[in-house]
Amino acid sequence: MPAMLRYMTTAATQTASNPDEPTFLKSVELYYDRAAKLSGVPGGTLSHLRAVDALLRVTFPIELEDGKYEVIEAYRAQHSRHRLPVKGGIRYSEEVDLQEVEALASLMTYKCAVVDVPFGGAKGGIKIDPKKYTVEQLERITRRYTMELCQKKFIGPGIDVPAPDVGTGPREMSWIMDTYRQFNVDDVNAAGCVTGKPLSQGGVRGRTEATGLGVYYGLREFLSYPQVQKRTGLSGKVKDVSVIVQGFGNVGYYAAKFFENNGAKIVGIGERDCSIYDPNGLNVEELQKHYKAHSSFRNFSATSKILEEPTEILEQECDILIPAALERQIGLRNADKIKAKIIGEGANGPVTPAAHEYLEKRGIVVVPDLLLNAGGVTVSYFEWLKNLSHVRFGRMNKKFDESSRRKLLDLVETNAGRELTELERKTIVHGAEEADLIYSGLEDTMIQACQETKQTAELKNVDYRTAAYINAIQKIAVVYKDSGMLFMK
The missing domain is CATH 3.40.50.720 (NAD(P)-binding Rossmann-like Domain)
Structure with missing residues (x-):
């Protein structure tokens, strides 16, 4: 079956669905269209937002250990560049095709808007089963794919920032960053070209979970x-x-x-x-x-x-x-x-x-x-900020906060006439470390986004999915409107 016509009909994804139910991409578009009618956003902006901005499809050969060659197929889709960089994971799966990455890139745009992460949406994939390759082969495939992204300007801290997805993790993100650095040796912000990296490579505590x-x-x-x-x-x-x-x-x-x-x-x-x-x-x-x-x-x-x-x-x-x-x-x-x-x-x-x-x-x-499931891109945003600032969260203020709290505790103990135990003092004095700040930022982000979704659902008398899409569409439309829509007329 041609890639563009595939209806996500793997054994794992067709069990629950009837043959006439829409593809993943069509499903996202249906949800979008339903919300768009209730958003109050002009039709021209809605049409612009619905379409995928840019698609990249590349093929390249990889030498296997038996001396044979295999041609690898890979993709990257950038759905909306109303904010830069665009953001989205890279998945390694035999089921990857253009239609799937388009759907996922679209969803990433709306996801970022819902939780107020200032990115556009993107997604990428390599059409392989990673379990069938050695670590060395996976590294060569990953680095070659990154080279293609570099050459086509589909990666960079201010352009397009990938992350892990199905079949990928911190190891692959580390390879991507290292390859990007080889092509951009003077980019001081190179670590920000990808998120989901190991801590040793500029990752952030709390990203895994x-x-x-x-x-x-x-x-x-x-x-x-x-x-x-x-x-x-x-x-x-x-x-x-x-x-x-x-x-x-x-x-x-x-x-x-x-x-x-x-x-x-x-x-x-x-x-x-x-x-x-x-x-x-x-x-x-x-x-x-x-x-x-x-x-x-x-x-x-x-x-x-x-x-x-x-x-x-x-x-x-x-x-x-x-x-x-x-x-x-x-x-x-x-x-x-x-x-x-x-x-x-x-x-x-x-x-x-x-x-x-x-x-x-x-x-x-x-x-x-x-x-x-916007927690991943939210903490990816925090990691990107860390990479651009070149300093670990909490490094500048942790001890200062602890010192201030000790002085306050000393005053409280003097006035109360009771000394706290060492455990009580440590618990109260403890300054926020990177993981504490990441968890706090994620919790606040999710609570705010949930409350906004609930409010719109009540105001428009719609379900929570439609409400979340309406919020996303309206937020993106404001960015388009306030930027002036260059070259639109």
């Missing part, structure tokens, strides 16, 4: 809203909810971990080969150790139920369901089987448009991807 933590912060905020409590019958307290997470990668693991750490019961986890369910609760840390050792949930516990069909986990009893794996996991084939009261989209595009409408009619609260 950022998306999963953002999912937790967002759902915790929605749980606190009286409107959500009324629709779901939930108390609003995290400790009172049961949670199922589909996907045990970076996003799913940390989302489950933060919910568990705050008192929630994790009753199910889904992965590719099988899923595990236990109404009495699972120990996330122990489950991860087992999964790392055996690459499966099988034989983890005698009391847990193993579900052979991975998507069955979506249909089990729970209060909050977090699809944090792939696109199109909830469609018309299984939407009527969903038992959760809240669906929090940890992945990009896990619910099809028709399924979304059906779930809303059933009274299920859907917290959308462009809001809920």
Whole structure:
């Protein structure tokens, strides 16, 4: 099937959807069009915003160990350059094609706008299964891809800043940065050409868990809203909810971990080969150790139920369901089987448009991807700022803050007539370090974005997804309007 006609019909993404349900790209466009009609933004601006600004498709050969060559296909899409740089991950997957990166780049534009991160949206991908290549081959592929981006001006701290995605991580980001530096030896801000790097290469503390933590912060905020409590019958307290997470990668693991750490019961986890369910609760840390050792949930516990069909986990009893794996996991084939009261989209595009409408009619609260999984790009923004400022967060003020607090404590102790214990003093005096500031910035960002989404949903009488899109469209339209729209007339 030609790449541009592929309908995301892998075994993992077609199970829940009917053949006539739209592609991932069409789904994003449908959500956009629905919100655009209610945004009050002029039609010309809406048309401009809907289109992808620039697309790059490259091919290059890679020599394999047996002396043979393989031609690698790779992409980069820049959806909107209303703000620069544009931002978006790079994924390594055999399912990557132009249509997918267009959809993801579009979603990144709206995602950045929703959480007030001053970037445009982009996305990239290399059409490979990274498990089939050696580390040396992956490094050559990554560096060659980066060279193509450098030559075509599709990368740079002020142009386009990639990040990790499916199949990539800090290692690949480090290779990308090093390659960019070889082509831009005089760029003092070269570390800012990519985010998600290891700490030793200019990364930021808290980036690894950022998306999963953002999912937790967002759902915790929605749980606190009286409107959500009324629709779901939930108390609003995290400790009172049961949670199922589909996907045990970076996003799913940390989302489950933060919910568990705050008192929630994790009753199910889904992965590719099988899923595990236990109404009495699972120990996330122990489950991860087992999964790392055996690459499966099988034989983890005698009391847990193993579900052979991975998507069955979506249909089990729970209060909050977090699809944090792939696109199109909830469609018309299984939407009527969903038992959760809240669906929090940890992945990009896990619910099809028709399924979304059906779930809303059933009274299920859907917290959308462009809001809920924006934690990753938010902390990427913080990393980019760190790279441009060339100083670790907290380095300049941590000890000064601690000194000021000690003086205040001394005064309080003198007036109160009681000395605090050493532990009490350390707890109160502790100055904010980089991770503390990152967590604080992410929490504040997610709370603000959730509140704005709720307010627009109430004002326009629409669901939360449409409200988030409306907010994104209006914010971007203001940037276009105030910039003067050069060369538009």
